[in-house]
Amino acid sequence: MKIAVLIKQVPGSDSALPLTGDGTWIDDSLITFVMNESDNYALEEALRIREKINDGEVVVVSMGPDRVQRVIREGLAKGADRGIHLEEDGQIETDPLCIAKSFTSVLEDENFDLVLTGLQSDDTGMGQTGILLGELLGMSTATLGIETDIQSDTIRVKRELESGWFQWIKLPLPASVSIQSGINQPRYPSLKGIMGAKKKEIKIVAQSEHRPDTKWQSLNRLFIPQTNKQTETLNGDADTIVNRLVEILRSDLRII
Amino acid sequence: MQYIGPDFYNISDLLKEEELLIQKTAHEFVQNEFMPVVNEHYEKGTFPTEIATQLGELGFMGSSLPEESGGAGVSNVAYGLILHELERGDSGLRSFVSVQGALVMYPIHSYGSDEQKQKWLPGLGSGELIGCFGLTEANFGSNPGGMVTKAVRDGDDWIINGSKMWITNGSIADVAVVWAKDEEQIVRGFLIEKGIDGFSSSDIHGKLSLRASVTSELSLVNVRVPDSARLPKVEGLKGLLSCLTQARYGIAWGMLGAAVDCYETALNYAKERKQFSKPIAGYQLTQAKLAEMITRITEAQLLVYRLGRLKDEGKMTFQQVSMAKRNNCVLARDIAKISRGILGANGITEDYPIMRHMANIESVYTYEGTHEMHTLILGQEVTGIAAYDS
Ligand SMILES: Cc1cc2nc3c(=O)[nH]c(=O)nc-3n(C[C@H](O)[C@H](O)[C@H](O)COP(=O)(O)OP(=O)(O)OC[C@H]3O[C@@H](n4cnc5c(N)ncnc54)[C@H](O)[C@@H]3O)c2cc1C
Secondary structure, X not given: OEEEEEOOEEEOOOOOOOEXXXXXXXXXXXXXXXXXXHHHHHHHHHHHHHHHHOOOEEEEEEEXXXXXXXXXXXHHHHOOOEEEEEXXXXXXXXXHHHHHHHHHHXXXXXXXXXXXXXXXXXXXXXXXXXXXXXXXXXXXXXXXXXXXXXXXXXXXXXXXXXXXXXXXXXXXOOEEEEEOOOOOOOOOOOHHHHHHHOOOOEEEEOHHHHOOXXXXXXXXXXXXXXXXXXXXXXXXXXXXXXXXXXXXXXXXXXXX | OOOOOXXXXXXXXXXXXXXXHHHHHHHHHHHHHHHHHHHHHHHHOOOOOOHHHHHHHHOOOOOOOOHHHOOOOOOHHHHHHHHHHHHHHOHHHHHHHHHHHHHHHHHHHHHOOHHHHHHHHHHHHHOOOXXXXXXXXXXXXXXXXXXXXXXXXXXOEXXXXXXXXXXXXXXXXXXXXXXXXXXXXXXXXXXXXXOOOOEEEEEOOOOOOOOXXXXXXXXXXXXXXXXXXXXXXXXXXXXXXXXXXXXXXXXXXXXXXXXXHHHHHHHHHHHHOEEOOEEXXXXXXXXXXXXXXXXXXXXXXXHXXXXXXXXXXXXXXXHHHHHHHHHHHHHHHHHHHHHHHHOHHHHHOOOOOHHHHHHHHHHHHHOXXXXXXXXXXXXXXXXXXXXXXX
């Protein structure tokens, strides 16, 4: 069983997010980067699948500038077998189809049985990469996985639907599944793992070898939402006030 | 990746990628697994022994020792960063790991026979076995050379009599490294197994410091052990002191961790707490305190970092370790006090870690060579004159 886990390095949730001068991206010289949260769960799920069937290979794959090798090393320290780094030397790509095409070009010859990704990245939150990649590689796909059950040539995935509903589906392998945060308890890398990771292979693929020429979508502008306070005094008799209050709660604040 | 803590002088740039990942792992482990239970144990005066195997699995026991000795072969700086994180949590946790690694695994690794190594090191490294170190006696603390615990040769065996006081992990240990004098007054180390005839322990109660740590008295009455229980490659105080050097090295890093936790708690509090027209961090008196603290923390970081690299290069001296242990205990003591003041009334509660650290630091200030003893070691080093009788 060959499993690829896509891991993205994203700004840590307690980082300030200063924008670049032209407002098209964040100034990442001032940010601490961490492993994307749901990717950590995807990695843990992959490691558990490998342990359960007592066979196979887990490969961590990440795209970005040199610094992403840190999350690859972290994955290797936790027990992944090898890494692949898709270099990005200019602007960070934000178009999910472009990203999926990059991954496809690098991963198609590897013939993975399973691709696990986090549900979405904590920075752009598109939630598309896993499905697009699965489609481009001709795999069956599922999103929002909260439990997996691997068989010899299928995988059963429990999916989280709306309003407390769940669904078990069975996918033929090869498959690409995106994993929801919280589905397992990710391990800490042991010191042995950390020291051993230094010797594991990370294959580096230059940007020119994976980045597609066409771009379908791009970010125009990022901005920090303005917070403004408004005070409204409700007047009138009790019925009027209650009606207005319910209307605010229902349609303005949408909390009932 | 970044050093977790205030980094005024870009310490991160000096640390290797794997050292930073090791610190991060230790940090997350302590915050997620230990902090939720620390107050409960501190209050009850107990140590969460179930954490030992988790510490072992991660490789935190004797981590700088080679793998064949139960360690993980990490650098001394990485080892220091682990202790920094454990003591950011609580001195009880750091003490547990220091004793296990520096005072039990280290002497067995350095002075033990192959048989002793095989018997003890794997279990100590994995945390399935716990060890303790029995040196201090009720009447001999700073002056361990005066110890009265006796080991008398009897055929192939030794008969040991005496008692040891203030022994961390004493009653929970599976093996005790006990130091005793033979008939020629030579200090020797013995590995005494839990449960053998004449060997018992009782816990010291009423501690107001290091409460989340077990401290015991060991009693040895006609304890008979074979010569194979003696550490064969060590004789006299010197070898014993080399264990203390290992432990003191880690303590210097640990105290920095406690100081950092106090400082960061105070800094965050000062930025949020408003009195009069603005946050108390905006007043000059508070800023003077914060400026002083960040300066001393930065000095201490550079001290232990350099010490760690010297140790990695095999060039570290015990006098250099004395300087770092002495300095960082005083630093932590002062910073805990200043930080506590910044929190006002809130500072005295268990909702914040400072009072717990403050009380713990008193033990650390005293054990592993008191502040005064390290002063005398430094005094002797610079003058060439010993101010204590040897
Ligand atoms: C919580 C805790 C855990 C401990 N764990 C262990 C352990 O696991 N194993 C172990 O063997 N020991 C342990 N100890 C014991 C510790 O190492 C001793 O307490 C320490 O060495 C000091 O000895 P003492 O308490 O007898 O003080 P003393 O030696 O009596 O010192 C009392 C005071 O006199 C000062 N003093 C002594 N001599 C001089 C001098 N020549 N000049 C100037 N001042 C001097 C000291 O600095 C100190 O201020 C522990 C202690 C504590 C509190």
